[in-house]
Amino acid sequence: MQGERPERDQRAAGSEDIDVLIVGAGFAGLYMLYKLRELGFRAQVVEAGSDVGGTWYWNRYPGARCDIPSIEYSYSFSPELERDWRWTERYAAQPEILAYLGHVADRFDLRRDIRFDTRVMAADWDDAAGHWAVTLDDGSTQPTPHLILATGALSAPKTPDLAGLDKFRGDILHTALWRDDVAIDGKRVAVFGTGSSGIQAIPQLAARAAQLTVFQRTPNFAVPAGNHPLTDEDRATAARTLRADREAARHSPLGFFSAPRPGAAKAQDPAARTQRFEEQWGAGTAGMLLAYEDLLFDEESNGFAAQFIRDKIAGIVADPDKRRAITPTGYPLGSRRMCSEIGFYDAMARDDVTLVDVRENPVIDMTADSIVTQSGGYPADVIVFATGFDACVGAIKSIDIRGRAGLSLRDDWDNGPRAYLGLAIAGFPNLFTITGPGSPSVLSNVVISIEQHVDWIAQCLAALRARGGAIIEAEADAEQAWMAHTDEVAQQTLFPRADSWYKGRTRDGREVFMPYVGGVGTYRVRCDEVAAAGYAGFSIRERTSI
Ligand code: FAD
Ligand code: N01
Numbered sequence: 001m002q003g004e005r006p007e008r009d010q011r012a013a014g015s016e017d018i019d020v021l022i023v024g025a026g027f028a029g030l031y032m033l034y035k036l037r038e039l040g041f042r043a044q045v046v047e048a049g050s051d052v053g054g055t056w057y058w059n060r061y062p063g064a065r066c067d068i069p070s071i072e073y074s075y076s077f078s079p080e081l082e083r084d085w086r087w088t089e090r091y092a093a094q095p096e097i098l099a100y101l102g103h104v105a106d107r108f109d110l111r112r113d114i115r116f117d118t119r120v121m122a123a124d125w126d127d128a129a130g131h132w133a134v135t136l137d138d139g140s141t142q143p144t145p146h147l148i149l150a151t152g153a154l155s156a157p158k159t160p161d162l163a164g165l166d167k168f169r170g171d172i173l174h175t176a177l178w179r180d181d182v183a184i185d186g187k188r189v190a191v192f193g194t195g196s197s198g199i200q201a202i203p204q205l206a207a208r209a210a211q212l213t214v215f216q217r218t219p220n221f222a223v224p225a226g227n228h229p230l231t232d233e234d235r236a237t238a239a240r241t242l243r244a245d246r247e248a249a250r251h252s253p254l255g256f257f258s259a260p261r262p263g264a265a266k267a268q269d270p271a272a273r274t275q276r277f278e279e280q281w282g283a284g285t286a287g288m289l290l291a292y293e294d295l296l297f298d299e300e301s302n303g304f305a306a307q308f309i310r311d312k313i314a315g316i317v318a319d320p321d322k323r324r325a326i327t328p329t330g331y332p333l334g335s336r337r338m339c340s341e342i343g344f345y346d347a348m349a350r351d352d353v354t355l356v357d358v359r360e361n362p363v364i365d366m367t368a369d370s371i372v373t374q375s376g377g378y379p380a381d382v383i384v385f386a387t388g389f390d391a392c393v394g395a396i397k398s399i400d401i402r403g404r405a406g407l408s409l410r411d412d413w414d415n416g417p418r419a420y421l422g423l424a425i426a427g428f429p430n431l432f433t434i435t436g437p438g439s440p441s442v443l444s445n446v447v448i449s450i451e452q453h454v455d456w457i458a459q460c461l462a463a464l465r466a467r468g469g470a471i472i473e474a475e476a477d478a479e480q481a482w483m484a485h486t487d488e489v490a491q492q493t494l495f496p497r498a499d500s501w502y503k504g505r506t507r508d509g510r511e512v513f514m515p516y517v518g519g520v521g522t523y524r525v526r527c528d529e530v531a532a533a534g535y536a537g538f539s540i541r542e543r544t545s546i
Contacts, residue, residue: 018042020461021134021144023120023399025110026054028434028450029150030101031075034108035458041465044144045114046136052105052114054152056097060178061197061386062204064094067225067285067340068445071238072257074100076246077451081107086235091227091284091340122400123147125429130471130543132430145469146430146461149396153435153442156394159385160192164366174385175201182382184208190371190380194220194326196339198386203343205384206353213354213378215363215371218499219328221309222339226282250452251521255445256286260293265301277308285338296334296493306333316345325357331498337442354378391501392437392514393417403428404473416506417514420474420482420537421527423453429473429541432457437504437514438486444520452520456527460535471541478537489518 020036022029025047036043049057066073070087085100092100105111115136122135132147157176165172171182175197189209191198194216206212238245245257252259261280265273280287288309294301310327317323326348347353356373365372370379390397393413401409407427412418419425422439423432434453435441441449464470490496490513496503504512516523530536 016042016044016142018044018142018144020044020146020148021046021132021142022148022150023047024054024150024152024155024395025049025052025105025114025116026056026150026152026155027075027101027447028152028454029054029148030104030110031077031450031454032148032150032434032457033110033113034077035454036461037113039458039462041461043113044142045110045150046118046120046134046142047114047116048119050116051102052111053098053101055154056094056101058155058157058178059176059197060094060180061173061175061201061384062184062208063200063202063342064175064197065089065091065200065225065227066097067091067196068256069284070097071230071235071242072245072249072255072445073447075104075447075451079243082242083239087230089227089229090234091225120399122402123431124402125404125431127404127429130430130469146432148432148434148457149399149436150434151395151399153392153395153446154389156390156398157385158387158390158394160387162192162363162366164364164372167368168366168371168380168383169368170381170383172383172385174387176389184382186210187381188379189213189382189384190215190378191384191386193386193388194218195386195388196220196337197388199339199341199344201384201386202353203341203347206347206350209382211352211354212347213356213371213380214348215356215358216325217358218336219326220336220339221306221328221333222341222344223285223288223309224282225340225342226284226287227342249445249448249520250524253519253521254286254289254443255440255448255520256290258286258290260290260295263292264294264298265292265304266294266298273304274308277305281308281312285340289334289338296332296495299332299494299497302332302334302494309333313345317349319349322348322355325355325360332494335494335496335498336500337502388501392442393504396433396436401428401431403431414507416510416512417504418479418483420479421523421530422482422516423457423527424472424474424479424538426474426476426479429471432460437512438482438516440516440518440520440523442502443515443517448520452524452527456531459531463531463535464540467540467542469543471543472535472538473541475537475539482537483512485518486516487513489516493517 019041020043022032022045025045029045070092119137124133131143131145134142157174185208190213192215280291361373361375370377397410417437419436419438422436
């Protein structure tokens with residue numbers, strides 16, 4: 001992008017001469033930096049944390065691990081990296097994934113272009129200069145022609161506004177902002193939330209706490225993780241088919257190595273169906289969802305899989321009250337993110353673990369050392385919020401982004417998130433989002449999706465550079481059509497039948513299904529077609545025109 005940079009006198013002291021500013025140093029930001037450097041761009045990453053890792057830097061709660069096999073949930077862009085890194089478990093725990101991302105940063109010398117402990121607060125598009133002015137939390141401003149938000153779909157932690165919380169004098173933790181300096185051993189611990197994080201943390205907390213109280217709002221479907229150490233033989237077997245498996249995943253519905261098994265659950269006789277579910281049981285969340293290809297589309301078929309899991313829960317949790325409270329009903333399996341468990345139901349069955357169903361028995365107050373519900377108080381020294389994230393939009397909305405004519409992205413998205421292909425937003429030139437709403441990311445092996453988004457954005461930036469640094473912006477019509485398509489595809493599935501974090505809401509209460517459920521492979525083809533057609537649905541303005 002030689003020759004198109006803003007004048008020096010428009011810069012804040014200390015700002016650098018760059019082509020691209022990337023926000024976030026997780027899987028997405030790291031690969032984006034690598035890719036842009038490879039293409040000769042000068043890119044800089046700004047990261048709020050003190051190190052790389054994103055999700056795996058922040059979510060240090062006990063029990064945190066991935067639920068897609070690590071050999072799949074890892075980068076595929078470097079065969080040498082794949083060859084040299086040895087995953088020790090089928091589903092690596094958080095410290096190992098964090099070490100992997102640290103290794104990637106070191107191996108490709110990425111840290112020298114990452115500014116840690118720095119938060120991006122605001123970004124203003126200057127249409128006359130054709131660049132973004134990015135404001136950092138130290139008050140400085142960094143101009144950049146291109147801004148890429150690799151801020152994560154699950155990176156803005158959410159804490160409930162509970163009555164009386166300000167009176168509680170014990171320690172308060174969030175799974176996504178975990179601190180090791182808070183004592184758990186021998187303490188009375190209260191956990192709010194039974195999503196993926198809570199379900200992973202609860203067995204570990206139950207083993208360490210003097211007593212554990214779990215405050216649950218909605219029971220989730222959880223299946224055994226099926227984790228095990230990886231042997232040299234496991235790794236060698238995986239390596240033999242890795243290239244073909246990676247390629248299959250790129251073109252698959254969910255970005256997994258395995259495809260859904262053919263057939264309709266409802267069409268099989270009960271014995272064969274149960275046998276198939278048993279075969280998939282223990283193969284993690286993907287295992288159950290891939291048991292039949294119609295599970296996410298057909299209510300009756302889905303009902304068989306859901307009942308199979310309910311029966312499994314009944315086999316573990318003997319106490320009828322606990323069992324009733326913990327058994328998910330009323331929404332289809334998989335329409336909320338499936339959870340992976342290692343000892344969750346066993347922990348919930350323990351006598352020293354109490355389950356409070358806050359729908360039946362809401363929290364009405366707190367004291368210095370207890371949580372008060374309608375039916376009485378529960379003592380606690382530590383509260384753990386496993387209450388999730390302002391998903392898909394939270395991290396982006398936390399930055400005050402102003403596009404053309406001062407248009408506020410935050411205000412605009414309050415009326416429902418919108419993005420063309422989940423990658424770009426009308427009114428916000430030269431801005432890209434990785435794993436944004438309208439992309440398949442959170443409904444897939446996210447790393448596979450990230451690599452696709454990054455490759456596409458990098459190719460697009462190279463094409464703009466070849467045109468003298470032209471400015472690109474999504475067209476409103478194309479964006480609207482994509483969001484309508486995203487919704488239409490979602491309505492053909494069972495996903496909209498549940499309340500879940502996949503849904504956003506407009507100011508007037510309308511639901512917006514945020515991820516693209518059409519499949520990783522279909523999405524890839526669509527993105528490639530858009531690029532091949534000269535970036536159809538985008539307007540491209542030559543820099544000479546500004
Ligand atoms: P992140 O890893 O979230 O990184 C975003 C980074 O941006 C963060 O470090 C954040 O500090 C930084 N940032 C945000 N805003 C700003 C700002 N304004 N200024 C500066 N920095 C900023 N996905 C799967 O596919 N499989 C799994 O098994 C899986 N397991 C998961 C387990 C947990 C506990 C969680 C929370 C998520 C999991 N996910 C999983 C989803 C996971 O988020 C993605 O797989 C992936 O790690 C996202 O990478 P990312 O780089 O897009 O975002
Ligand atoms: O968050 P969640 P998470 N009182 O939103 C409950 C990924 N991930 O951090 O459902 C009591 O799923 C809330 O109840 P409800 C994965 O994509 C993966 O667990 O809103 N409870 C829910 O039970 C996942 O989906 C792994 O009714 C309250 C819980 O808090 C995503 O990250 C591990 C409450 C939040 O669950 C988010 O998971 C971890 C209240 N006032 C995360 N308010 C893997 O295993 C909210 N809740 C790969």
